[in-house]
Amino acid sequence: MEPMSPVERVIRTMEGKPVDRVPVFCAMMESSTAGEIIGKPLLSNEAVMNMPVSRFILDRWGPMVTPVLFRPNLSRTMHRRNRGQVAMGFDAIWMHYDDTWVVLDHETVAFPTGSIYKLVPDGFGDLTYMYKKPGITSPEEFDAWPFWPDSDAVAHRAYRYYKKSMKLFGERTCVFGSGFAGGLQEAMNWTFGIDRVPLWIKKHPEYVMRYLDMMESLWMKMHTAMLEAGVPVILQTDDFAFKTGPFLSPKMIEEIFGTRYRKLIKHVHDRGAKYVLHSCGDNTKLFDLFIDWGVDGLHAYEPTSNVDIYNEKKLHGDRVTIIGGMGIDYHLTGRSKDEEVVEKTKELIRICGPGGRFLLAPAHSEDGMPSHKLRVMLDAAREYGAYPINVN
Amino acid sequence: MSESLQDVITAVDRMNDDGIIDLVQRCLDEGMKPIDIIEKGLSRGMDMVGQKFEAGEYYLADLIMAGETVMRATEMLKTKMDPGQTGKKGKVVLATIQGDIHDIGKKIVGMILESSGYEIIDLGVDVPPADIVEALKKNGAKLVGLSVLLTTMVEGIREVTERLKSAGIRDTVRIAIGGACCTQQLADEMGADAYGESAIAASGIYDTFRAELGMA
Numbered sequence: 286m287e288p289m290s291p292v293e294r295v296i297r298t299m300e301g302k303p304v305d306r307v308p309v310f311c312a313m314m315e316s317s318t319a320g321e322i323i324g325k326p327l328l329s330n331e332a333v334m335n336m337p338v339s340r341f342i343l344d345r346w347g348p349m350v351t352p353v354l355f356r357p358n359l360s361r362t363m364h365r366r367n368r369g370q371v372a373m374g375f376d377a378i379w380m381h382y383d384d385t386w387v388v389l390d391h392e393t394v395a396f397p398t399g400s401i402y403k404l405v406p407d408g409f410g411d412l413t414y415m416y417k418k419p420g421i422t423s424p425e426e427f428d429a430w431p432f433w434p435d436s437d438a439v440a441h442r443a444y445r446y447y448k449k450s451m452k453l454f455g456e457r458t459c460v461f462g463s464g465f466a467g468g469l470q471e472a473m474n475w476t477f478g479i480d481r482v483p484l485w486i487k488k489h490p491e492y493v494m495r496y497l498d499m500m501e502s503l504w505m506k507m508h509t510a511m512l513e514a515g516v517p518v519i520l521q522t523d524d525f526a527f528k529t530g531p532f533l534s535p536k537m538i539e540e541i542f543g544t545r546y547r548k549l550i551k552h553v554h555d556r557g558a559k560y561v562l563h564s565c566g567d568n569t570k571l572f573d574l575f576i577d578w579g580v581d582g583l584h585a586y587e588p589t590s591n592v593d594i595y596n597e598k599k600l601h602g603d604r605v606t607i608i609g610g611m612g613i614d615y616h617l618t619g620r621s622k623d624e625e626v627v628e629k630t631k632e633l634i635r636i637c638g639p640g641g642r643f644l645l646a647p648a649h650s651e652d653g654m655p656s657h658k659l660r661v662m663l664d665a666a667r668e669y670g671a672y673p674i675n676v677n
Numbered sequence: 678m679s680e681s682l683q684d685v686i687t688a689v690d691r692m693n694d695d696g697i698i699d700l701v702q703r704c705l706d707e708g709m710k711p712i713d714i715i716e717k718g719l720s721r722g723m724d725m726v727g728q729k730f731e732a733g734e735y736y737l738a739d740l741i742m743a744g745e746t747v748m749r750a751t752e753m754l755k756t757k758m759d760p761g762q763t764g765k766k767g768k769v770v771l772a773t774i775q776g777d778i779h780d781i782g783k784k785i786v787g788m789i790l791e792s793s794g795y796e797i798i799d800l801g802v803d804v805p806p807a808d809i810v811e812a813l814k815k816n817g818a819k820l821v822g823l824s825v826l827l828t829t830m831v832e833g834i835r836e837v838t839e840r841l842k843s844a845g846i847r848d849t850v851r852i853a854i855g856g857a858c859c860t861q862q863l864a865d866e867m868g869a870d871a872y873g874e875s876a877i878a879a880s881g882i883y884d885t886f887r888a889e890l891g892m893a
Contacts, residue, residue: 613828
């Protein structure tokens with residue numbers, strides 16, 4: 286078979302059509318890994334944010350100066366991550382749009398959709414964010430939350446970001462566009478607090494519905510912006526499960542989110558694009574539901590999550606594209622040996638490759654992931670991933 | 678078993694957080710001791726919830742709601758008990774490893790353990806290994822639960838075990854780990870004593886630890 290372009294290879298794979306080899310998707314790339322590939326920035330974000338003058342300004346006027354001082358930095362970081370993924374030669378990349386944060390002080394930021402995060406050094410000169418607490422703990426706080434996003438403005442900024450990024454990278458890789466915040470359930474978890482969400486659903490269902498209406502509308506506009514910028518695949522993140530299985534029962538998930546997801550996915554399909562859902566955790570009980578909603582691909586299949594990717598290939602591999610399988614708990618860390626990464630790549634290709642509809646990918650990204658291990662995975666995929674699959 | 682106590686068990690199983698206080702009050706009015714209501718009512722209800730969770734009938738959200746129901750009742754009963762009667766299974770020091778500030782899983786584990794009769798000393802998140810060892814010494818605790826979500830922070834587990842060895846108390850302490858990046862393999866690699874895959878598993882793990890340490 287003639288060699289294909291990355292976009293052709295990925296899209297044909299997702300349509301179940303024959304391709305030249307198993308494509309490889311990069312599940313985002315943190316700054317530390319991107320820095321290894323394209324070089325570190327002259328001035329690190331950590332240094333900038335920790336300058337006494339920065340602290341002084343951010344601690345006093347954080348929300349006010351966010352658009353001029355913080356977001357340009359985020360924008361540069363996002364582009365660097367994209368460049369790193371493309372430079373490595375992945376067939377598909379996770380292009381994340383993230384410049385919606387609001388700075389509360391030099392070490393605290395808020396998601397406009399109602400959650401609070403701590404900015405912490407990533408250990409490699411950049412900053413990363415870790416969930417700190419829900420931004421909303423009562424109906425009164427819901428009504429008073431000052432940062433609800435202007436969805437039109439966010440979508441407009443996202444459009445410009447993706448338009449520029451597609452011009453730069455759109456022909457070199459298949460872009461999976463992913464917007465800020467989590468999907469419908471995940472965002473709700475962060476906003477209200479995972480351990481409080483069941484209480485909100487029980488005691489304040491009207492607020493939950495208001496929240497989901499807002500998020501659905503926001504996502505609809507974000508997806509439209511990405512599609513109009515030429516993004517061929519929408520990647521929605523929504524962690525529905527934990528290691529022990531779904532957070533809510535499949536019945537509740539269908540009742541609360543089913544109609545909304547069907548609408549969002551149809552919107553994407555009507556515009557000729559593909560829809561991929563990233564959901565961490567053991568989603569075994571949810572895969573049929575996701576497929577019924579209309580997703581074209583599913584991502585993560587983390588080895589630590591109890592999902593059996595090989596069984597999933599047997600059960601659903603003819604109806605949905607399986608994306609992932611390479612663990613970041615061991616294989617893509619400094620603790621593994623190169624030959625173990627090669628063997629795991631071969632195993633995934635041998636079992637998931639036949640029949641197509643498989644994109645090899647890390648299950649996630651993490652600060653400090655060595656680019657070398659990604660390179661070993663990529664090289665092995667190119668060496669052993671040609672169709673027809675013939676891996677011992 | 679009295680009808681009122683059975684109603685408490687059912688209320689926990691059905692996550693009736695609104696009705697639990699009245700049901701517990703009814704048990705008290707009938708002359709039951711608070712500790713009996715906890716052990717024979719709330720704990721048994723939680724056991725049922727745990728069994729249903731493990732059978733796949735209940736989900737994490739159900740576990741949280743049942744835990745919320747138990748905690749509400751326990752808070753009310755604590756006011757009517759001597760301090761020594763609560764947490765009599767022993768003290769568990771919980772902490773999220775240094776560098777990591779995720780604590781939702783840890784909070785749920787704490788809730789489950791507390792409703793099972795353990796006293797929880799929650800050190801919070803981003804906790805230096807030295808502080809964990811210090812807390813064990815200061816509180817006379819022998820049970821530790823370490824939470825870690827991020828692969829990059831797992832070495833913190835090893836540091837805790839090493840510090841316990843240096844302090845000469847490793848053999849008298851039991852450590853369980855849990856969190857998204859954890860596996861049994863990681864527990865073995867880092868020198869922890871057990872890996873808990875779910876919050877509901879925590880109770881069984883610490884009961885086993887108690888038996889090993891002669892605390893039961």
